[in-house]
Amino acid sequence: MNAGPYPQPRADAPLVVFDFDHTLYDGDSGSHLFAWLIRRNPLRVLAALLATPVLGPMVALLPTRRWGISGYAWIGSFGLHRVREFDRVIDRYVATHREEIAQRLLPVALDVLARHRARGDRVVVATGAPPELARAILGFVAHEDVTVIGTAVGVRLGAVVATRHCHSEEKMRMLRERGHGDIDVAYSDSTADLPLLRAARRPVVVNPKRGRVAFFRQALPPGTPILNWGCRDRGGDPDGDALL
Template structure:
């Protein structure tokens, strides 16, 4: 029996209105002034690293570590729930209505839908669950203990999405992929159809040049 087509959705700024992990970790830093202060003190050293593609990951990893100092992986679920409750207009506003409609249409067509995201697994899972999407498989980033805080374990980002999706039973090629950013070029290259969500002109041009074919743009944002 032929398997149903697999549809891969990115999460942040594809299904959601904002970068959910970025907002979560900023919230963690700001709720404890000493954490925010530690990052500010280190900023003169960290800021120049953003100038280079090979080093810009280190300031982000440092901020995540500071935001989670004294935390364990088991603490994340409670922090995520508190963060979601703190959202100004409720969790329902996180998602783009047109994105949810498109996702629902794939489910109606009996497609195998999976969300693959660099966002934190407990955070993305809780948001999907609150939106009534608990049945949607999720492949997301994880953290591990490191020097009293938490650090990156598996990062579901860029080309690393491919082995992580494969390990979960969603091996390429994929029928359709949705994303907002060129970092997902490796996923798009292994998909028959691609949809770009409100991309910048530069992002659109780079993806079409790299893949040698036009992309369909969806103005969800």
Template structure:
């Protein structure tokens, strides 16, 4: 009998991408007159809190409800098209080269790589495809005849729900979770990290950092571009693209004066 397959699962916000992807989508929607500046400012405040302190379920629920209300009545095809533009305008520049190099190493070894996130699946699909990943799991908003209703199908992929989604995917695709890897920055993803054979903390919050140290999990810190550059240089051929991207990001940051 064939041996069960392995795969790698990557969280999105603050793991693969710096900051909150939903906020970048909100900026794109605001620029296209989906909602007001005041509503965008709400997204911005929650995004800043998220970037500084990590995920908070209460904030995620609040922003999710606002996002659902804002897209209600709009066409799913329109949101997917805007997702492509949002990637070009905001998200692509926020991809963490060190984390991308980790994913590239799995792909180079023939291992499928899935993005797993509480962000809308439409945006997750775009990001996964642009990064050359195998696919994405994300939060699914209900639509009727291609128009959003303002309700969800199932739960947001957060915490236990994210772990269940990965477990379901593993069952469908014949994956052996003991041979799989998972990467995240947040202690909220401990249910996912704890059920795979290769859990890895990336840019971890304080709780996840302590848990990783106590359990001997690898920890990668990519929140400073020089750290990412040193790490990707050690990856060899699989990390060359990521290292080049790190250098470009560093050049842009030095010229703009951003940290």
């Protein structure tokens, strides 16, 4: 059954992939979740502060990012023994922060996503955040039925950690495993998503860091749109329209 006002995409309809953080959502949704989890308990705050000299640099570097994120996730989720419990915590976080989260959803981005769906395109959100988090947030704007591929989590030593980070080349592997290898359009802000952008027939860079605009212009085909969809501290053309 088709949920919402959008046509059911044909199996051969163009595939459109959206990143989530800094693309549909202004900020890093996973970091906001784990910061909330950590702040709920003074001991977790202390543990995070003590661990940051190690975990912070790990998060900043692509080869170790999964381990750094898992470290903060472990601190924030200690005491959870099932992934189902973690999903319930995510739903509670989203429900109790509705107004704040809704303000971070980017109207221009949501309009582009809705227009793709209205055209009958197959739309997938591929994110480094936990998929339950992206789904719950998209539920604010009636896109909860969009396919979401995100970072897989599991329980280790009494807490939740990332077991497979949906990021960079791994994001492409996870997309292909789900049958999403032939990409027509891809939207992302991040240089880590170069494999995704390069795999798309039409890559679109949105809300890039200002210092990375020149890099994207060199790394992607001439004429690749580099747009700003409402992230004030990011670069890109605020007047462009990627959906032609």
